[in-house]
């Protein structure tokens with residue numbers, strides 16, 4: 001049984017009452033303008049993804065476009081998995097200042113929302129995983145098939161439109177206190193602009209044409225963001241509904257092998273819930289985890305230190321007794 005200390009450790013308490021400025025623009029509730037912007041950001045890349053397939057067969061894609069798509073996909077994906085998730089949310093390693101800032105920027109370029117909000121939501125997800133209070137559990141509506149279908153939609157996309165916001169002072173006081181991090185989080189819109197503009201700029205400059213800029217933008221920005229969104233959201237939906245559960249966790253997180261490459265190692269989600277601060281999620285032989293590999297490189301360069309690599313005994317201590325692998329975690333979450 002995982003104790004709540006795993007999570008409490010992650011979110012240090014504010015030890016003074018000084019009022020800090022918010023780390024995201026807007027208040028505690030989402031306004032209708034923001035809801036609309038969110039809808040736009042979800043729908044437009046999604047339509048681009050739908051239009052992408054017919055374009056592959058014709059004339060609209062070059063090797064450069066595919067290169068931009070792959071490069072910016074994995075750049076931003078690792079920004080989220082290593083930066084937003086393993087470093088800022090769970091503190092699975094310590095980072096020198098330049099790496100800390102680079103991770104905050106790279107993660108912001110995934111267009112998944114401001115850093116501080118993302119971290120606050122995700123810490124809340126771990127605190128209440130698959131129980132009342134979890135912002136995005138697919139089991140929210142119950143266990144029947146229709147309820148699960150509805151729940152999967154909720155966990156994948158619907159939860160982002162919930163008016164309720166996770167209080168950032170409660171869940172991410174450590175980040176709000178850091179001036180630079182707070183500023184990066186507040187300037188989310190500009191990181192979005194940068195992230196969408198760069199592929200177009202490169203495509204245009206390399207081919208010296210407007211058409212090159214357009215296809216660079218289409219593939220490297222729109223299609224890339226849509227794909228990354230769906231893969232990230234799949235961790236919340238698919239990885240909490242299916243997958244093997246060889247490790248002890250109080251929720252229904254599963255290891256989903258076929259998402260490992262695209263999710264940069266995050267789909268070994270059962271291990272992650274069993275040992276949230278571990279810098280490696282794919283702990284078994286052959287379990288691809290590119291994020292862990294890059295953290296290891298950063299450690300070798302001296303940019304990352306105090307990395308929480310899981311020892312063999314620590315991993316073994318978290319295994320399910322039966323090791324059946326697909327046992328469903330029926331027990332409700334403990335009050336954290």
Ligand SMILES: [Zn+2]
Pocket residue numbers: 125129235236240253269273
């Ligand atoms: Zn989870």
Ligand SMILES: [Zn+2]
Pocket residue numbers: 085089090122126272276
């Ligand atoms: Zn996590």
